[in-house]
Amino acid sequence: MDNLPVWLKTSFDAICQQYRQQKLPHGMLIVGHKGDGAGLFMQHLVNYLLCLNPSSTACGHCKSCQLQQSGHHPDYLVIEPEGKSMTIKVDAIRGMNKKVSETAQQGGNKVVYIESAQKMNANAANALLKVLEEPTQNTFILLETDQLGQTLPTIRSRCRIVQLDKPSIEQSLDYLATKGLASDPYSALSVAFLRPLEALTIEKEQLDRWYEAESKFLSNQSFTELSQYIFTTNIDDLYRQILVWVDSAVRLQQNAKIELAPVSEGLLKSLQSQNSVSLFRFRDYIVEKMTAMKRQSNLNAQLLAEDLASRWLEMRGIQ
Numbered sequence: 001m002d003n004l005p006v007w008l009k010t011s012f013d014a015i016c017q018q019y020r021q022q023k024l025p026h027g028m029l030i031v032g033h034k035g036d037g038a039g040l041f042m043q044h045l046v047n048y049l050l051c052l053n054p055s056s057t058a059c060g061h062c063k064s065c066q067l068q069q070s071g072h073h074p075d076y077l078v079i080e081p082e083g084k085s086m087t088i089k090v091d092a093i094r095g096m097n098k099k100v101s102e103t104a105q106q107g108g109n110k111v112v113y114i115e116s117a118q119k120m121n122a123n124a125a126n127a128l129l130k131v132l133e134e135p136t137q138n139t140f141i142l143l144e145t146d147q148l149g150q151t152l153p154t155i156r157s158r159c160r161i162v163q164l165d166k167p168s169i170e171q172s173l174d175y176l177a178t179k180g181l182a183s184d185p186y187s188a189l190s191v192a193f194l195r196p197l198e199a200l201t202i203e204k205e206q207l208d209r210w211y212e213a214e215s216k217f218l219s220n221q222s223f224t225e226l227s228q229y230i231f232t233t234n235i236d237d238l239y240r241q242i243l244v245w246v247d248s249a250v251r252l253q254q255n256a257k258i259e260l261a262p263v264s265e266g267l268l269k270s271l272q273s274q275n276s277v278s279l280f281r282f283r284d285y286i287v288e289k290m291t292a293m294k295r296q297s298n299l300n301a302q303l304l305a306e307d308l309a310s311r312w313l314e315m316r317g318i319q
């Protein structure tokens with residue numbers, strides 16, 4: 001397994017210390033994004049809690065660590081969203097309740113990892129509440145989410161919330177260097193919206209598409225050409241990218257410091273020179289469209305493309 005990235009170490013060490021002092025609560029809600037290493041954090045934590053002889057990390061040698069490495073630890077359970085609706089259902093939680101009521105087979109802890117905890121439906125959450133309120137001995141329920149606001153308040157109030165740190169740009173670039181990402185780490189990080197573990201998975205085609213969008217939006221003054229181009233792209237990704245441009249320009253207008261602007265200088269200059277009211281209005285428009293896309297996936301792609309082209313040109317005073 002990969003080492004824990006440096007920006008996650010403080011949270012990890014604090015949890016381990018509380019565990020050694022027997023002060024760790026049974027239910028924890030870990031908040032972080034997988035692209036910032038939250039998945040890796042959870043793996044390290046699970047291994048630590050299962051290890052029979054942990055020090056600053058899991059020992060890696062005991063019977064429990066070996067079972068965990070083989071992927072068949074009898075006292076470990078993962079629950080993840082399933083089915084068409086991608087939800088965590090009550091049956092999965094009931095199965096877990098039964099498991100944690102049994103004695104640990106390896107004589108250590110029982111650990112449950114609930115992935116994307118915000119996907120729990122109300123019945124599943126109710127079933128989980130019982131375990132959180134009356135925990136069985138040596139049991140740790142680790143819930144993970146990148147959307148704290150979407151998790152149910154009843155669950156939040158019964159768990160300790162651990163907010164994972166985000167990496168600085170410098171830490172992210174160091175991390176990418178140790179992972180051997182030598183060619184253009186700045187761009188990969190930009191395209192991954194500054195998430196280093198996501199940056200590792202960015203392929204050249206994605207980088208090419210990113211730059212193509214910039215040049216098309218900067219140079220195109222024709223409504224027809226621009227809307228035709230937008231129609232050929234994944235408009236959801238494009239909204240996200242445009243939001244990054246606009247936010248970078250707004251921050252520059254407010255004289256805020258930008259550590260790494262994931263936008264070409266030409267485009268940034270052009271946006272920065274716009275009237276800030278129309279820039280904000282355009283930003284509102286993009287956010288509104290992103291929200292609409294989340295709610296409804298069958299929107300008319302041609303209309304969306306034409307609308308975006310027209311709003312973009314209007315904001316820049318071209319049309």
Ligand SMILES: [Zn+2]
Pocket residue numbers: 050051052053054058059060061062063064065
């Ligand atoms: Zn061990």
